[in-house]
Amino acid sequence: MDFPSFYLDHLAGGRLIIGLIASLHVLINHPLAVGAYPLLTWMEWWAHKNNRPDVDHLAYRITFVVFIVTTTVGAMTGVGIWLSTSLFAPFAIGSLLRVFFWGWFLEWLVFISEVALILWWFLSWKKADKPEKKRKHIKIGVALSIMSWLTMALIVAVLGFMMKPGEWNQTRAFWDAMTNPLYLPQLGFRTFFAVMTGAVFLWFSSFFFTKKKGALNPDPRRLREWIIYRLSHVVLISLLGTYAFGTWYWNAVPETMKANSSVALLTQEFMSWHRQFQTLLGWTLIAFLMVGVGGLDRSSMIPRWALLIPTVLSIWLIGHFERAREFMRKPWVIGEYMYSNGVHKDELAFLQSEGLLKHATYVKHREITESNKVECGQDIFMLACSRCHSTTGLNGVIEKLTAMYGPDKPWDSAGMQLFIKGMHQTRTFMPPFPGTDAEAGALVAYLQQLRTHPQTLPGAQSAGIVIAPEALKPSKIADSQPTL
């Protein structure tokens, strides 16, 4: 309301972009950082103990790939979640930073150490040529593994307390988040999942590095069998962990949902998501199980492409998992404090009585008249709906309204206005409408117009901003003069 509205109409407003960036980040971070670092460290240690330079060299070459990907796409998608959220929901990220400052700060410190350690570990690998140097080098790998796990554990906590009802004592909220019934199952699930997918990633990349003979790789077949045999053990063990924690999570979710939300969020959408999660988890684990058992056989029975099946399934699973986290938060962006469209819980009644337009900054008009109704409605849409809906594109209101009211008959404006006034009651994942009756009417006028004249709604990044003068009583204007 107080920030220019960045908006990408065709992409569900831009939320899709945040979603894509965040999913990419998780998909890289889990297997390649949290999962792969400990496994690679373990390979280095084993090679050192058993004097197997070929194993060491293989670990080094896989680390190269991990290093490149995590320090480019991995790091930048992490920062990217923040950069894109700043555009799309500045009110939310701005508030979160004020409330959970120390959590983020701590996260940053751990992240610095993680980056420094991966640089150090990878770039000094080949310089560690003596046993005592090697031992020190292995310790760097251990420290790196711990730090990258810690980064994840902290992030999960930060995300966890976003769902917590507003408790502003942040240290308490931080511990509350960690003792949240979902925290441990979630963390355990992610940890084992990361190791399991990390193992499959190592396995997959070892195909590429065990093709040719080399000075450091005299017997590629033996090397490949060595690694596949061991990685299949890792897959099978972490599979048990993923199953156990995934089930715990599955059982804990409904209880937590009931406890955490004032309105019953257990809507059909949620229940169907919940069942899908279970099914997906089952199939993913079966795929991993088959790969793991196949690998035990020591033969190279498992062809390279077969590894892609569990990988694709796990991408799907984790995407589903992340989407649900988002979903469970609705209609809040910060639990019990701020709705997804930036309206605070405690100002809702105020705005409903005084009006959105009166108190917003970037609107064209303060008073609705017959002639500016549609323009006002557009501003109201931008303020109240645009953080979740596009106009005519993905998750578009017109599409939703058409599903409700039918494509070929006129829509009843009075009915639509009623729906908007009660939208939180009928669809609990939508926030209540934060404006007056007249404003709901203007919104309906805009939606009707949009139906007959579909037109994309440009955001502030291309159309700029318009600022209507603040609606004040004349006597007050004098002392509100900014002294610039």
Place this chain on the structure above:
Amino acid sequence: MPALIATIPIPRDLPLPLPVPEWLLVVCLVVFFLVHILFVNLMVGGSVFVVVAEWMGLKNKRWDALAHEIAQTVTVNKSLAVVMGIGPLLCINLLYTIQWYSANALTGHAWLLIIPLVIVAFLLTYLHKYTWDTWAKGRKKTLHQAIGITAMLLFFFIPVIFLANVNLMLFPSEWEKVRGFFSSLCIGNVLPRYLHFMAASIAMTGLFLAGYFGRKNADISHLDDFTCPELRRLFYKVCAYVTLGQFALGPLVLFTLPSDGITTQVYVIIFSGAAVGLLTLWLLFGELRRDDTRIGSRYWPIAALFSIVVFGMGSGRHVYREAALAGHKAAIKNRTERYAAALADFNKNLAAAPAPAGQSAEQLFMNCAVCHAPNVKLVGPPLTEIAQIYAGNPEGIVTWAKAPGKKRPELPQMPPFNHLGEASLRKIAELMLEKGATSK
């Protein structure tokens, strides 16, 4: 002067206090930012040195080897530039919430582009570094150089986006004119600031490399035909002459700054910084006149003086920003407080008003009226139809409303109303049947 109010947006701030004292955030912002910008300088400047040296290497191989060696530093510095950027971003988000996010949104396309552009630039620097020995001849070498140049150009462009934001946030009175990223570049003095930054990148990288190649355990055995003192002298020279140039670019930045934030304090800080800069330059040129055995003995004093200069410029920048935004911040504070007071008043009255007695059946029925009309089909079936199905069975309606099934294929799914509670649903159901029966 209502026109003035109309052009300067005075939004409300977020109604939450800062998590740490403001002065601490300011110190953190200035210090973290300088650390971040140092690595950015080394990344940008390093990529320029790599490109130039590789090009010189076409004639004389020794430059090629040098370029390769510098490329190793770029990939490390770029990772540090990213992580060290998070701290200052955290601080600026907190200190200038309104101004910063507004600038981000107004340049939104470019701001979002940062992510893919940086990823591509980073991948290219790796590609450039790791194909150095394999793509060493003929066409492949040309391709190799092209990759280096592309990465460099990306590194040239990305800072413009950040600069545009840092600049735009200072001038709220101009926001209304902005139509996207490119138009934001016309505001304030982006170009002089950019040139100043680029020159600093070259100078800082020169200083860094003079130290890097001159350090005690520097192993330059693979850089045949170069000696440590020679490299040190070379990079000192770059640093010295470019820094000399800053004495022209610096004043250009200062005098093209919009007057909004210029105060005597800003002048005092900047000119003191410049004075230390002169001293540094004098020491640098002194170093250049020394012979090979002694060149570099003043490296650390020079580096320390440079830090003071940079700290001075960083502080001057902050003081300017504070002065430029003082009026805006005050106006925001005023508006935020007025709003909070009005809100508190309203909520107090609301709490004092007698609690509404439980909602009447008619009111509760509004939940359903959106979709169920007496005798026409809206979203759901009309009440007449419902009354037929559930005649004498309100409990059935309650059960349905708590967890609706899917009956009519042509209609959408009805949402569940479990949250209204048993008693309310019961009231609704009875009213529904009554209405359905009477509106035949």
